[in-house]
Amino acid sequence: MTEEEAFFTLYGSLVRAGPGTPEEVDWAMSLLNPHPDGTICDAGCGPGADLPALLSHVPEGRVVGIEAHAPFVERMQAAFSDEPRITARVGDMADLGGSFDAIWCAGALYFLGVTEGLEAFKPSLAWGGGVAFSEPCWFTDNPSPAAEAFWGDYDGITTHKGLMDKVWAAGFDPIGDQPVSDAAWEAYYTPMERRIAELRDDAGPELSKVLDEAELEIARWRAAREETGYLLVVAVPR
Ligand SMILES: C[S@@+](CC[C@H](N)C(=O)[O-])C[C@H]1O[C@@H](n2cnc3c(N)ncnc32)[C@H](O)[C@@H]1O
Secondary structure (H helix, E strand, O other): OOHHHHHHHHHOOOOOOOOOOHHHHHHHHHHHOOOOOOEEEEEOOOOOOOHHHHHOOOOOOEEEEEEOOHHHHHHHHHHOOOOOOEEEEEOOHHHOOOOEEEEEEOOOHHHOOHHHHHHHHHHHEEEEEEEEEEEEEEOOOOOOHHHHHHOOOOOOOEEHHHHHHHHHHOOEEEEEEEEOOHHHHHHHHHHHHHHHHHHHOOOOHHHHHHHHHHHHHHHHHHHHOOOEEEEEEEEEEO
16 A cells, blocks of 8 residues: 555545534635525535535525545535535636635645635635635644644644734735634544544554554644634635
């Protein structure tokens, strides 16, 4: 088994590819208030866990999931084959195209950078539209080494103020923010722990390494969750 195969043996089968709950989608969409017949884009949607909650906010509209990893897109196309108002396609969120009433981007904007990503999203927003995204954030000015270890070598992480500055620099005004809840992290990590337990006994060296790293990540988040996590930010173009 290659490293990549080992990675997707664990992560490719999970319902979510990051923390989140329908309640967080609801909170963000209540601020953006898309038209009932509008279109919402889920940028970097992973396996598509947020698509049904997003669809409930456009009861006569559509949701489009755009994701770089083709096997996730195939999974979504099978899972939502009887829901014509949900479509999923392989694409690059740096070039979303379209004209969307809202763009939701959970735990994926850091691939582009917050300012760069929001600038890239701007031409794809319909008039009156906005963006909701979650992004790594320090909840303290003095993160402990354990909190720093949680994010590894991601050096884009900043405080609430630093994150708001990145939003403003992109020409957006933040209209609301809240930390992604512990329940959202557990919605990601609890199924991951179950999957680790299923895979553990028969795991060869590559898979064992991936399982060990995932367990370490979960333990680190539980130790550091007061100090860091994701901030969910809702922002509109100025
Ligand atoms: C941490 S996962 C979060 C997935 C999903 N939003 C969720 O919360 O379950 C980030 C996702 O962004 C996707 N991604 C990264 N860069 C991308 C890009 N440039 N365009 C589209 N998708 C991208 C990755 O393939 C991955 O599925």
